[in-house]
Amino acid sequence: DATDIEKGTYPHFMLKEIDEQPLVMRKIIQAYQNADGDLEIDSDIKQAMSAADRIYIVACGTSYHAGLVGKQLIEKLAAIPVEVHLASEFGYNMPLLSEKPLFIFISQSGETADSRAVLVKVKEMGHRALTITNVPGSTLSRESDYTMLLHAGPEIAVASTKAYTAQIAVLAILASVTGAAKGITADLDLVKELGIAANAMETLCDAKEEFEQIAAEYLPAAINCFFIGRSIDHFVGLEGALKLKEISYIQAEGFAGGELKHGTIALIEEQTPVIALATQAGVNGSIRANVKEVAARGASTCIISMQGLETEGDRFVLPAVHELLTPLVSVIPLQLIAYYAALHRGCDVDKPRNLAKSVTVE
């Protein structure tokens, strides 16, 4: 029961939940390991995944952002085409479905009404659904054919943190086990790589002052803040922007680096904070070119890069992790920057205005 959960020595649930992320990674690895130490999932889920010609991920908010990363994981590791949809839009913009669709609902609470409405609809149409949730026995779990649990422990802060990284880890396991079942050989030892990511997350949780400093330097008087990235970094930028707006009320947006020139660069003024993620080798040069473009127009730029890709002047260099798992680590600075920005502004971090932890109305 949520009321039994204590903050302990933490001033806020959000900070406690950020710190729990390395432990949650280790719990997830354990929960999905078989007796031989190999990652394993329910054989019915494996079958449903292998039989699907297309996967439709449906979610809201932070879970939707995890779904965007999940699409990359499933397409790269399991070679199944994936579409990601906002639950609230699905009803009106119902995509033309493939012959053998599988629906994946991602929901921390398992109670989100927008997602449930889609589940009810696709079940009526006779389709199969897998729910990835933190809450066993939740509505979405009960009404789906299959469930995978997040093992993140209760998440109390309205702004989701550990559920996001747990969702990505579970999606990685789903993708990798499915890929292996389909005979796809991936150059990825997921148990090992998730362990490396967990250690890297711990290093970041121990470096809180760095991110408090970034928040103090870039955001005290900010009226807006932009997050830029390319490829998977773009999706993490969307989540970083959501965290910042949810709890600090600073208007924040995540942009794909390449789209800046198509309109959004018009928003850059003297001192506009721009936080850039650079964790992907394939786009390292092009995202850095974008940073130069906004800096030339007066932006205060803050580059968060990854070991092996760093350049002098980067504000923070993340420990290296597998390039498909970078969201697990790159999101942590963004969670902490949002936390400290909200704290410095005197905002109610755990209970931001107008928001609810679980939205059970459509």
Ligand code: G6P
């Ligand atoms: C609410 C919460 C968000 C969350 C979203 C989806 O809006 O404030 O933090 O991401 O619902 O919730 P779910 O439980 O379905 O993941």
